[in-house]
Amino acid sequence: MSAEPLLRTRVKFCGFTREDDVARAVALGVDALGFVMWPKSSRSVSVEQLAPLASSVPAFVSRVGLFVDPSVEAVEQCLPHLDLLQFHGDESPEFCAAFGRPWIKALRMRETINLSEEAERYGQAQALLLDAYRPGTPGGTGEAFDWSRIPATLAKPVILAGGLTPENVAQAVHQVMPYAVDVSGGIEASRGCKDARKMALFMRQVALADVR
Ligand SMILES: O=C(O)c1ccccc1NCC(=O)[C@H](O)[C@H](O)COP(=O)(O)O
Numbered sequence: 001m002s003a004e005p006l007l008r009t010r011v012k013f014c015g016f017t018r019e020d021d022v023a024r025a026v027a028l029g030v031d032a033l034g035f036v037m038w039p040k041s042s043r044s045v046s047v048e049q050l051a052p053l054a055s056s057v058p059a060f061v062s063r064v065g066l067f068v069d070p071s072v073e074a075v076e077q078c079l080p081h082l083d084l085l086q087f088h089g090d091e092s093p094e095f096c097a098a099f100g101r102p103w104i105k106a107l108r109m110r111e112t113i114n115l116s117e118e119a120e121r122y123g124q125a126q127a128l129l130l131d132a133y134r135p136g137t138p139g140g141t142g143e144a145f146d147w148s149r150i151p152a153t154l155a156k157p158v159i160l161a162g163g164l165t166p167e168n169v170a171q172a173v174h175q176v177m178p179y180a181v182d183v184s185g186g187i188e189a190s191r192g193c194k195d196a197r198k199m200a201l202f203m204r205q206v207a208l209a210d211v212r
Contacts, residue, residue, distance in 0.1 A: 009173050009206050010180035012064065012159065013187060013199065015043035015140060019056055021194035028203045031180070032062040034086065036140070037070070037078055043140060043184070043192040047077050054081035064104070067091075068138045075099055086129065088138040093122050102126045104159065108133040109145040119155040128154070129182060132162035142185035144168070147176050166201035173209035181206060 013025050014034030025033060035050055036043045045053065054063045065082040067075060069089030076099070085103040087096050096103045105122040107113060110133040119128060130150060132143040144163030157179035160172055165186035172181060187202050189195040 007210075009178065009210055010159075011203060011206055012062075012180055012182040013194070013202075014064075014066070014161075014182055014184040015041075015188070015192060016053060016194065017043060017045055017049070017192040018194070019053060021196075021199075022053055022056055024196050025194065025199055026058060026061055028199055030061065030199075030203070032064050032084070033057060034064045034066055034182070034184070035082075036066045037074070038066060038068040038088070038138070040068075041140065047081075050078060050081050066106075066139065072098070084126070088131075093124060096122070097124050104129050106131055106139060106161070108138075109149060109162075115151055115154060123155070125156060127157040127159050127179060129159040129161050140184050147172060150176055164202075166198055166205050169202055170205045170209040173206060 010031040012032035088106040106129040160178040161182035164183040187198040
């Protein structure tokens with residue numbers, strides 16, 4: 001019998017705005033739920049909306065707040081409702097680490113990015129989320145990037161994001177073998193509204209890819 005550990009690909013669903021969608025995702029066994037705290041997003045929630053959404057999440061499922069170059073105060077008022085912070089802007093490592101909360105740095109895969117340098121720079125991050133680059137859009141583009149650009153070894157766990165869907169996630173897991181996958185648009189019925197069937201299919205495809 002092989003001594004190889006069976007690594008399960010973690011799943012994060014992002015961009016929740018409705019309690020019913022949160023409950024469905026939790027029932028499907030998702031590992032983390034993302035809430036967009038960037039007011040310019042059509043998926044954003046206010047702190048007042050975040051509170052009941054977050055309090056409906058049970059133990060062992062992480063509540064992740066997404067920020068884009070926020071003020072200190074904007075992050076601090078969300079802290080009671082979050083387990084993890086995810087930064088999508090030009091935040092410095094010092095800023096990201098200033099809240100005493102585990103954090104993820106999102107990196108957009110522009111042509112010139114040097115992932116090894118970024119992994120060193122954001123050495124205190126719990127993981128790096130790699131996403132597609134579209135000028136002027138900090139995240140949630142629904143676009144995939146060329147996964148072959150991800151180095152086989154990186155100093156940080158990789159969360160693969162950008163244009164994942166129930167149709168392509170198994171291929172992504174096989175090719176990249178990320179620590180986790182992250183999806184927003186690929187499991188939606190409309191912007192901010194999740195589709196129960198697509199969420200279930202996505203979870204199933206990740207589980208199937210893991211056992212193959
Ligand atoms: O979703 C947004 O509107 C958003 C705005 C600003 C920063 C991040 C944002 N979303 C991040 C995500 O939903 C995901 O982490 C990731 O970008 C994947 O999105 P998608 O390509 O739609 O699956």
